[in-house]
Amino acid sequence: MQREVGRGFGITVGYFGSKGTHLRLTRNLNQTFLNAALNPVRRFPALSPNSPIAPNVPLLNITFREGTGNSNYNALWATATKRLSRGLQFNASYTFSKSIDYNSQSSQGVTVQDSYDLRGDRGLSDFDARHRFVVSGLYELPFSGNQLKEGWQLSFITHSQSGNPVTLLAGNAGAIGAIPAANANSLTGLATLRPDISGPITISPTAAPTGIGVQYFPNLVCDPRPGGSCPSGATVILPVAFVGGKTIYHFGSMGRNVLIGPRFNNSDLSLIKRTKIGEGMLIEFRWEVFDIFNHANFGQPGRTAQVGSTAFGVITNTRFPTGDSGSSRQMQFALKFKF
DSSP states (O other), rough: OOEEEEEEEEEEEEEEEEEEEEEEEEETTTTTGGGGGGOOOHHHHHHHHTSSTTTOOOOOOEEEEEEEEEEEEEEEEEEEEEEEEEEEEEEEEEEEEEESSSOOOOOSSOOOTTTOOGGOEEOOOOOSSSEEEEOOOOOEEEOSTTTTTTEEEEEEEEEEOOEEEEEOOOOOSSTSSSSGGGGGOOGGGGGGOOEOSSSSOOOTOOOOOSSSSEESOOOOOEOOSSSSOTTTTOOOOOEEEEETEEEEEOOOOOOOOOOOOOOEEEEEEEEEEEEEETTEEEEEEEEESSSSSOOOOBBOOBBBBTTEEEEBEOOOOOBTBSSSSSSOOEEEEEEEOOO
């Protein structure tokens, strides 16, 4: 829907939606039940010694890539535009959106946590950003009189958006992980094993820096096994229990991509001077500043929940809107001859 409101000023409101089907997922057709990780016997434990398929090779994980994933994206967007008049024009847009999928990878797909519960991996897409606001403008400075004063132009763009989702992991096998090291290979989805959650996780977007980074949420992890550490206030719990003198393992109850990482804000500015030097010729000088306010846009926090870890919940890098490669104020100058 588009409407003109006043002279040279327009508003546009719209909806966009998309649905993806038959997207790739990777699962283990021979996945053992989690507590059977203590017992190597599976549905198809091994091939016979004289098997024509692969003699004397044990049949462990059967990695299967299938097109059973799906996704959906819904967005409401609004744009306000002022056409160039009296040397001024601007454009402002806002998008409210939500993207859900089973797997946000573009190729073979990530291995799900539990191959018998695919919907357990349904959640926000890795790239989901709930709110996004962009405003840009151009102003031709009203100076005149001579070539030094004329031809100045100022432009800017500001981009602000919500953070991207974060999935917490239960840690690798070993003494401080969720599954004993000796049984680690029993689960294909071990790398995506998630912890339990017993309460809210306090997020501090403006947390003060620590010695190694910014503490985005508390690095408190509880190991409920006998002798395990369980600090006060810990709501992230390794997915193990101790019942009847035995350690019982289970898949974590925490969903995929349920936490939201730091938001992103960036502003760029440019100053341009055009000077005519003859018929059909001009010299253009440009001064461009990226991230003019030198705003710290933090990357994603450490997400592997391990007891005593100093990296869990800690941010150690900055980011651009499409990646975690770092950001800081940058300037560049350019001189162009056009004819």
